[in-house]
Structure formats: structure tokens, C-alpha cells
Amino acid sequence: MKYNISMDLRTQALYLLAAARNFQPRHYDVLTSQLGGIEALVGMAPEDLDKLELQVGHRRGVHQGGLKQRLKDVLRSCDPAAELGKLADSGITAIGWESELYSELLAECTDAPLMLFCRGDSGIMRHHGVAIVGSRKCSDAAKDHARRFGRQLADLGVPVVSGMALGIDGAAHDGALEMEGPTVAVLGCGVDVIYPPQHHELYERLIDQAAVVSEYLPGVSPNSRHFPQRNRIISGLSKGTLVVEAPMGSGALITARIAHDQRREVFALPGPIGSPYTGGVHHLIKNGQAKLVENVDDILVEFGTNRAALRRDRAATAELPFSEDGGAEAAAQSSEKRMDLQLSELESKILETLSYEGTHINELVRRLGLDTPDCISLLTMLEIKGLISASGSGFYTRL
Secondary structure, three states, X not given: OOOOOOOOHHHHHHHHHHHHOOOOHHHHHHXXXXXXOHHHHOOOOHHHHHXXXXXXXXXXXXXXXXXXXXXXXXXXXXXXXHHHHHHXXXXXXXXXXXXXXXXXXHHOOOOOOOEEEEEEOHHHHHOOEEEEEOOOOOOHHHHHHHHHHHHHHHHOOOOEEEOOOOOHHHHHHHHHHXXXXXXXXXXXXXXXXOOOHHHHHHHHHHHHHOEEEEOOOOOOOOOOOHHHHHHHHHHHXXXXXXXXXXXXXXHHHHHHXXXXXXXXXXXXXXXXXXXXXXXXXXXXXXXXXXXXXXXXXXXXXXXXXXXXXXXXXXXXXXXXXXOOOOHHHHHHHHHHXXXXXXXXXXXXXXXXXXXXXXXXXXXXXXXXXXXXXXXXXXXXXXXXXXOEEEEEOOEEEEO
């Protein structure tokens, strides 16, 4: 089967930059400014690069020699049109910077890659996901939690983004695939390289039902330096990042830090005290670097929505939630739909009394003068209508 792919000069130029490695949006801007268009790279004599300035701002001149030399080597050896044609024939999509397929959420990141290579459904990346990350060596309970969150998010149409690694990553992808929902695996190697090899079956399911993506050219082998670098893409494709289980020093904490730097939400699932696997997660929570979550509702509330609203939105539009139009519009629509629900006077009073941080049932009984059984019944109805969530230990949270 032949795959359509843009062969224009701009796509070819971006391929050259991807082949040269480590070119980012700031380089793209300065090259475009000096060349009058990035397309001028195609067919350029390598020596002409000496006239160009590749760095900007306070980093001006830093590593410029290395960037220029790599780009010179690529200009001498690479036929971008031929290479893109080979990729298209093998079912690999090349997604260039500022193309309609490029994720607007990822494009907000200052160090976003200028080209992504994808096998599977590249359209999934246009919708905002939630990253699920954690340690490769993890407890069975943590794998179950990652799989549960993956299932629940994917069932709502929220893409689950992770790195296809052993442990938490693989479990999160597996949960999403169980629901035949959207998920994206970001690799630290070429998209045609299966790593780790133990995940051969998972890889095949991903390219068949979902998507595998990488900034590295097809054929590139996994490298220890690649994995911390690919983490910025995992968090960059996501509205929020959930750390399920991670000790101190885990690569998942790097992803959490990057997500924070990208001004994205960071969530953490607490674990047993004293466990060697949970030190990093508890560190994030104790230092206010992540919000403690126990269920998927704790994540959705941070984005101004809930399960019922997402299901209604998906049924009404046949689209994935968290679209590129942004969260404000979705939150407004969700709020309007809540107003359409028929609430009794007592249900309305309970909803007004509940806080978004959580209110104990005893406080509701005291403030509203209700009997406990009646209060429980009203709370159950509000939960069925998707307006509140039971947080455990008698606490309820307004969504």
C-alpha cells in the first residue's frame, strides 16, 4: 500500500534538519529569516552554511560549529525527496513543523522537534492526551494502577501517552488498547525499531490500533541519551503527566520536571510508605510538584470536566475530547450541560455546598440539617449525573 506524503521543498528541508539532529524551532526561525525561507536549504552548497548564524539569544555561538558540520554532512550525503519517498512506501508518515498534522500542544514547547516520524494513526497526536509514566522496575500493584488509568482515560477518548518501556509504560498502553482507545508511544529510537524487544507484540498492536512516534530517523538504534530527550515529547503531547510509581532517580521524574517546565499539570499516585519504588512519587507530592490523585476523576477535575461530560461530548461530536480548540471552550460547554440537568432543590444545595477540593459528608449533614441516609442518597444521585465524585473516607468532590 502506498501512503501519501508531502514531497514539497519545505518538507524536504525539515527532513534535512531532522537528519542533522538537535535543530529546534529557534534554529528554524533564524534560518528562515536569513534564507528567506527554509526551502532554500534543499540543494544548498554545504560551504554556503559558513555564512549563516545558527544560534540566537544568550546561546549565540554555543555548539554552532557542531550544528553546521552535521548539517553540511547531511547536505552532502542525503537526498531528502528519495528518503521521504522510501518512508512513505514503508508506511511511515513524516510530520513537519507547522504542518496541519503537527500537534499544536507540542508546538507550544520551545524545544519541540522540527519533524516527527509516525507509524499508525498520526491524527491521534492532534488531540490532547494524558501521559502515564513510571519506573521500568515496578510492583505488580503499580502495573495494575497504570493499566486501570490507561483503560479509563482511553474509554473516555483521552489519548494515553507513554514511552513503550517495560513496567508502567507498557501497562498504560496495554490498558488503553484493551478499550480500543487512543494511545501514543514515543520511542527513543526509530519508529521501525522495536525496543524493548520484549514488547514486540505490544508494538504491533500499537501500529495497528494506535500510534508510535519518534523524532529520530527510521533505523536509528536506541541510545541511553535518547530516552531523557524523548521525555519532552511525551509530556509535550499531553495536558498533564501522571507518575504512577517511581523511586528517586527514575527517568519518570525527569518527565515530571519537564512537564512542570512546560507549564503542564503533574499528577502523582501515592504508594506504600517505605517502599523502594515510591520515594520519587512521594517526593513530588511533598514538595508541591505534583497533585495527589487516586482516580481518573482527580485528573479530569483539573481540566474542568468529568466522565459524564466527556462521554456526552464524544457522543455528540464523534471527536476525541481535549481538542486543539482548547480547554476553556470545553469547560464552558461542560458547564452549560450541567445547567441543563434537572436538579432537585436539595441536590442544588448540596452541589453549592461541596467544594472542588473535597467536603466530608458530616459537614454536609451539619450545614444542611439533613439525615445521613438522605444525604447519602442525594450524593449518589449527583454522582450518577456526573457532577461529583466520591474521594474516599466520606469525602466528596465537586467536578
